[in-house]
Amino acid sequence: MSSEYSYDEEGQFFPFFVLTLTSLVTLPLTWTVLSPSKDPDANAKRGKAASAFEAEHGITEVKSQRLAQRRKMRRVKRTLFIIVGWAIMGLMAYLIVVTKTITPKLWNPYDILEIPDSSSEKEIKSKYRRLSLKYHPDKVKIDESKNETMEILNARYVEITKAYQALTDEDVRNNYIQYGHPDGKQSMSFGIALPKFIISDGNGKYVVLFYTLVLGVLLPYLVGSWWYGIQRSSKEGVLIESANNLFREYKEDLDESGIVTALSTAKEYKLLLKGDKTDSGLAKVESKISDIVPAAEKAKLEELDDSVRRKALALLWAYLGRVDLDDDALNKAKFQVGPIAQSLIRSFTAISLAYGNAAPIIASYIANQHIVQAMLPKSSPLLQLPFFTPAVVAAVDGDSKIHATVQQFMDIPETQRRQLVTGKGLLSDDQYTKAMSVAREIPHLRVAKAFFKVPGERFITPSSLVSLVVKGRVIPPGSENIPAIDPLDLEDMDPAEDDLEAITGRKKKVKGADGRWVAVEEKIVNPTLTTAPYFARDHLPKWFVFLTDAKSGKVAVPPFPFTQFEEDIFDAESKPTFNMQTFKAQFAAPPQPGNYTFAMHLICDSYVGLDTKMEVTLVVEEASKAAQMAAEDEISDPEEDSIAGQMTALRGGQVKRSPVTAESDDESGTDEEEDDTSDTNTDTEDES
Template sequence: MFTLAMWPFLLWHSLLFFLFSLIAPVCAKKASSEGDDSAMLFFLLAMLSCGLVPWTLWVLWYLLFPGRAEVNKAFPVTSEHGRTRFCRTQAMQERQEADIRKLKTRQISVGFGARLVLLALLWCWLVYIMMQVRQVLATSALYQNFDPYAILEVGGTSSSSQIKKAFHKLSLKYHPDKNPDAAAAEKFILIKKAYDALTDPVAKRNYRLYGNPDGPTRVELSVTLPTVDKEKQGLVLVLFLVPFVIGVPLMLLYCMQSSSVDPNGLPPLTNEVLQNGLGEALDVRAAQELLLLASQPDLPPEPMVHVCAIDYADVRRQLACQGAGHVRKRPQSRAKDEIKLQQAEVLFWGHVLRRKDLLRDLDLLESALREWEKTCKALLQLAAKKGYSQTLQSTLDVFRGLVQAIDPFGKGAGCSAGSLLQIPHFSSEQTRLWQKRHKKYATLPTFLSMPSQERSSALSAEDIGFTASQRADIDEFVACAPQMQIQAARVFVQGEDEICIGDVATLELRLLRSNLQEGQAVGYAHTPLFPSAQVREAWWVTFRLPGRGKSGVSVCSRITDPSREVVAHIRFRVPLAGKCRLRLTLSCESYVGLDMEEVVDYVAKQAVVHEPDDNGESGSEDEDFDE
């Protein structure tokens, strides 16, 4: 099965083959003598040039401007959706600069070094071929403007005896046996050809027709490979087989094998654990447990294993005292799998409770967070594919807890305290004070809608005490935080005026990011405590189709359009007739406390089918049969 990843390779090989077929014969010369191998030299020169020049340009671009393409792709200034609006708080700028530095780091791996050595060897071969071609061209230059009378130093009306006498005279002077000079041998060959052009009938005819006693030597255009000797036909066959007959199939097999790998880059064991543990109604605890089981961080070196197991009990007690009531008290064990699970849980809770001071290995935490991000996204895709809306919402709570460092359980999942912790420089104590004094703006949506002057004066209060730079970060967060609005929602059937049972209906959802200006597009989410500044601001739409009892099927769809005005189309099959109601839930993937609900009503009619007529035929109202 072909994939999009194969087409660049197929296009590249096809282009090379086309260039070889055109350039090589153009440069090839029809050689009359059996020992002339200039055609093969021109063919090799054309073949190497078509491959080495673009390869060398790519290597130079990579070495001179490392990561430029990756940076432009990760942090585009403009896109097809508009000017990208990135969060410019101090913490996010540091995260973005760290990501850019990592993208610009030259990755000189062993494989890349081996390719550089191969490239250098091929360039040496190309230079050697160019030197040989230069010698061939220098020899050919001797026969340009070939004038046998001038070469023999005789006049155009000289007799045969005078021409013969001049030939003998010059032969005695330039014969290799008489003159050891290297240039004398070439001069002697030229004298011999001039003599043949004036005395030999065949050479005389070639000179009169083509200007050369050996016949035509001009370059000819033809889409054919040059003629080579039998001794060198094997080399040409090998040069043809390797890149085209062998290289293209192997590249196709590689692409087909790569396409079968999980797109999230998860190992097969992780996918197997997710598949086996996926359920229709997982709660947050079960989703978190499945996440830790599926992707556990690597253990430290073997001498640190027992120390880590001892640390687990102490860290667990400290986390539990702080409020992590869902930290499971696991039995003390020296089994490797149990120690890995304990370590993963400590890392998880140390991050979501913002107690990194209790963790010894922060690099291990960063690695674990990146793995958990990929695993959560894979679990979200599986739940959406199966239509498990409750499992999807639980996984969203865990994922948002990871990227925002907020407790995903119980009160931390969507309460105002948890959502306000996403604001820069807000601590638990400052959040408590803010909710006590400003109950009207105790949630994240109300905080974002708070008038700027009132917010600035409130943040400057003595008990909260934010500095000018901290207030600037909060203002920047308010400007870039999503303020999504549902403009309109309707259900219709494409090309029809009515909705009937069994039709494929379309839910059209029109959204507006009121925090963006015209022509802007949203950038990445504000995630200062997450090790990556490239967390997308995606949204999930979930709703349950009408059904008898609890038999309704859930529909889950992810919206990734970063535009200011978003139009999403979600298709589903109409299950029942009558007045139907869809309760939509719009959930933000990267922020806590911004979920919204909307109700959409539509009327579905029963498809009318005609009773069978006398001929035993039947039809519907929409069908029109003409005899």
């Protein structure tokens, strides 16, 4: 059995081939572009006051770099590729519709002899004789008007003879029945969905060259680039070489200034400042920053021999000091080093976590705050506010050697606060008003309560899975009329054993308008984008909670990041809601019973001076003692007037009636007592 190749000379299969090939690429790409972005930064919004301030007074270069980053996040190149893909698919669909499809006909002896399938043997022989006389090579006449040739007529005569034999000769008929053709099994034909002109007339070598470039060069290059890109970058998104350099720079006593110097070793800066950008303007930058760099770090800068690292470090200090370099190219590079430094700090934090020393980890978070806000280490947190300059800060701090935080400044009475910072050489009334509006949008997370628990248990036993529960509210600086905390908001309700949705986190318990706890669907609330007019990226603030051992200076529980909230923090009018937020971090309890005292840190990576440090104690009971204490607690029920009694009643448990309530019930009579009991039972049923 032979094989032969045929080509799509009529162009009827080629559109199907191209449509299939293009759709395999275009459809997945379309999904990646149209599907909702999972990046919180892409879905968050900027505060109204901060947005208005940046729209009016924002730095042009920062705006352009942010816009370029947004275009990159929107995947512009992929979008253009998708448009071209859909255009090709549309064209192929059009060709499929308008191109006439040629369907190959099966070999049928009755059709060849031009007789019906029900013809008798006599009718078959009669028809064959007439056609033989007509098409016999010795008697046939060529009709040139029909473009007939002798070869065509001879082939017609052969087909007529085969058709007759297929209907009368037993052997030939068997071949026709088994294989569909009087000559028996036929050769296979492979159809190629390419027009014949592509591989004919000397074009074949170009097709071979095309496939060689695509399959032998382009495809290996793309796969190799993808694989090399994965291997050369860490999970924090920095180059492996840069991570190794940061590892060598790590020291236990590094502070924020030392971390800034360590960041200059990254290879990313060599890629940014390559070519003629290395030495250009270096002396000018160094002269501009000579007065703002700490003495120890200035000495390190002057000792550097690597011109690329030296310029990167100088630009970093210029960025942190908000120094105008009087050169467009230098100012552009100054704002470009900030986002690179921020990604490098994430890598340095991961390195510090491997060592477990608390001081470098805390310093890395504080350095990140200063990178985002473009502030020198140890500088006043008030510089985060619009229009605030060192002169304004000096007016606020006075003779104090400790800088005031934004919260402390906003706690000053309005009249006194305005007098401190407005006037000649300070802020105008309009600038003051705008700065205060921005300050009132800073999401300052204040901790109301932090405690440990094991879900479903009343005591913590050795090696159990413990949850650190942090309750807090976002109270922006300068907030007024802050409502008191409802004690019930500080409780952490355990879901019922049969409530799978609550256990898996698909819904949670909240307090309704009537004070009862009801189940609602879990929702995710993004905070507003960080107000950082000098940072050339849209950045969503992130909070980290971790525990440290004050005695050893080590991290006891690694940082848990929190980016989103479970309740709205601002309403539609940008006013704070003061909703209680809950954050949970799980870790394994110590293997031995005892009281363990830790320092709990709650640090935001985006704002300076609003972090929290408090002491928390973890009590681990022996398993046998915890079981005994639990049995004793079950015997005595809490009183209904206590918080524990209210929580137990809401859960459907038994509580003791207070003496006042009991006396009142005795005086009310039997009927009234029955009605009260019914109401209580109804409430319990609704809660369950």
